[in-house]
Amino acid sequence: MKVLVVGGNGTIGKKVCERFLKKHTVIVAGRNSGDVNVDFSDSNSIKSMFDTVGKLDAIVSIAGDAKWDKFNNLTEEDFYIGIKSKLMGQVNLVRIGKDYLNQNGSITLSTGILADDPVDMTTSAAMVNGGIHSFVKAVALELENNTRINAVSSDLVEDAYEKYKEYFPGNTPVPMDKVVDGYVKCIEGKITGRIVRIFA
Numbered sequence: 001m002k003v004l005v006v007g008g009n010g011t012i013g014k015k016v017c018e019r020f021l022k023k024h025t026v027i028v029a030g031r032n033s034g035d036v037n038v039d040f041s042d043s044n045s046i047k048s049m050f051d052t053v054g055k056l057d058a059i060v061s062i063a064g065d066a067k068w069d070k071f072n073n074l075t076e077e078d079f080y081i082g083i084k085s086k087l088m089g090q091v092n093l094v095r096i097g098k099d100y101l102n103q104n105g106s107i108t109l110s111t112g113i114l115a116d117d118p119v120d121m122t123t124s125a126a127m128v129n130g131g132i133h134s135f136v137k138a139v140a141l142e143l144e145n146n147t148r149i150n151a152v153s154s155d156l157v158e159d160a161y162e163k164y165k166e167y168f169p170g171n172t173p174v175p176m177d178k179v180v181d182g183y184v185k186c187i188e189g190k191i192t193g194r195i196v197r198i199f200a
């Protein structure tokens with residue numbers, strides 16, 4: 001399969017690409033890293049990336065930011081960071097990218113445990129993740145050409161544990177192989193409209 005991984009040079013993306021490379025042709029995309037550049041908070045940039053890479057069998061997104069802060073501190077503009085990046089970035093990847101998929105292609109998005117089990121300071125990040133879950137379930141009913149769509153929702157991953165452990169007291173980090181398995185299940189399996197939850 002020819003697979004595009006937006007965020008393929010990130011903490012999770014690197015491990016996913018290492019596994020995919022054993023069986024597939026992988027194109028890595030990022031703002032400042034990878035084989036092709038994209039800022040997926042900008043639809044023109046997404047369109048230009050797809051024009052550059054051409055037809056694909058799978059689109060995988062493992063990217064997207066949201067502002068973390070106490071609810072009392074978050075401004076309207078702060079909420080738009082997550083909405084423009086992680087939420088609409090991934091929605092626009094689907095909206096534009098579906099036309100670049102071959103028959104029986106797939107799209108896999110990334111959310112995270114905050115959708116189901118938020119921690120302090122995550123009203124924006126949790127909201128965005130939950131929005132993507134609803135989007136995936138709804139758009140799966142409408143995609144044509146046998147295109148499948150799913151989201152992988154991991155708990156804190158092992159490779160990010162040191163960086164984020166203070167924010168997630170008591171969360172058991174997920175082994176990277178288990179996280180990667182979630183993405184493999186989505187692109188090599190047959191599921192669609194599913195939120196694949198990966199917890200330790």
Ligand SMILES: NC(=O)c1ccc[n+]([C@@H]2O[C@H](COP(=O)([O-])OP(=O)(O)OC[C@H]3O[C@@H](n4cnc5c(N)ncnc54)[C@H](OP(=O)(O)O)[C@@H]3O)[C@@H](O)[C@H]2O)c1
Pocket residue numbers: 006007008009010011012013029030031032033034038039040041062063064065085086089110111112113153154155156157158160
């Ligand atoms: N780390 C965890 O424990 C964990 C758990 C569950 C879910 N998640 C979610 O999974 C995703 C990836 O997490 P991570 O820890 O692997 O993050 P990361 O290490 O920061 O990597 C993010 C990757 O995405 C790319 N990227 C970021 N913004 C982009 C944009 N606007 N357009 C295109 N590419 C962009 C970055 O490349 P450039 O810098 O070159 O753009 C980078 O390669 C995030 O959405 C995160 O919320 C993470």
